[in-house]
Amino acid sequence: MLAKRIIACLDVKDGQTVKGVSFENLRYAGDPVELGKAYSEQGIDELVYLDITATNEGRKQIYSLVEKVAQNLSIPFTIGGGISDIKDAENLLVYGADKISVNSAAVRNPQLVSDIAKKFGCQFVVVAIDAKKIGNDWIVHTHGGKRPTERELFSWAREIEDRGAGEILFTSMNHDGHQTGFANEALAKLSEILTIPVIASGGAGEMSHFKDVFTEGKADAALAASIFHFGKIAIPDLKQYLVKEGINVRV
Amino acid sequence: MNIAIIDYKAGNIKSVEAALQRLGCKTALTKNHDEILSADKVVFPGVGNAGAAMQALKNEGLDTLIPTLKQPVLGICLGMQLMCAFSEEENTPGLGIFDVKVKKFVPKSGEKIPHMGWNDVFNLKTPLYNGIDEKSFVYFVHSYMVPVFEFTAAECCYVENFSASIAKDNFFGTQFHPEKSGKTGLKILENFIKL
Structure with missing residues (x-):
């Protein structure tokens, strides 16, 4: 049976791993390759490296990071942040990325999703969506959650699925950094309307939040950062807990 | 140990x-026939579209070379599928090493396609799986699959039971990515090297 996946997200700025609380106040959390290796040893199922540098210098660093990760890890990883054209996507593939995630660039130019999926396969393209619930609507935001857009979460998710996205990584800005649980209601709705896997992000604080996101939230994978980086939850403990709760995970 | 990875x-x-x-091997990413023929082992990787991949093999004459290889050959993911007779993906004739058709997954109860993530494998056969426990998890990403048939070397269940691995004579295939399957995958690669 296909296992539910636990994913650790490593935000990378100038070659260092950081994690913001609600996207602000970045804190140091270790070397990205070493951290990735440590997670792999502990049994993480997948890693996401998000480059939040967004400068040309930092961009070059990310290629070398991707290469080092591919050489040192034997689990799948996604690289995201600042990918704005197909050439960049191709470079990341050549350096060894298994998947890339696009966010702002997909909103600006949805055709990019279609082009990457067509050229490199839908398994290669993850579309990350940051959305914030404002009133009754989930409004898609770009630029690390700083800019609201005209787009609404569910219709946008459908559109990118049609364009060939392989997975959706949905971050609830209302939940991110608060450690009070995932946005299960919105996640369940996403899972119902889509036929591609949904990765839940934002809000993990307790082990029970993972159980909830897989049952109530119907997510295929759950992603977290701070609680893993700072040792609040150890991956082996989390996996054991989920097995006990009847969730199929890789142990 | 010299391993040619088909480029x-x-x-x-x-x-x-x-x-x-x-794992201590010397690898060469190559499309050179002599280099492939003289390697101790050959890895035939592949991600992407079957039609385009077959065309790329034909352009280099690799479609006729690969079936004649005598050393152990490991086809990974699309590489495994291309070793079969035919793929429903763009109705593509394959290399015909395994007389079986590659089929598209047809979801029965809302299963998501591609089959992506860690799934367990069972009915493990051949030395490729020496020391690997039944129900070990490995990493898959695919939308097409090889049904269970006489040369199935490992099974997996998603929508239905399918071939997670195939083997005949010196030809081995894994639908999953051993290089992405953590310790289990590395052990399988190590077993391949030891063949």
């Missing part, structure tokens, strides 16, 4: 290359 621009090969190197 036909079929997606991400960095990880398989690095994994084999970590």
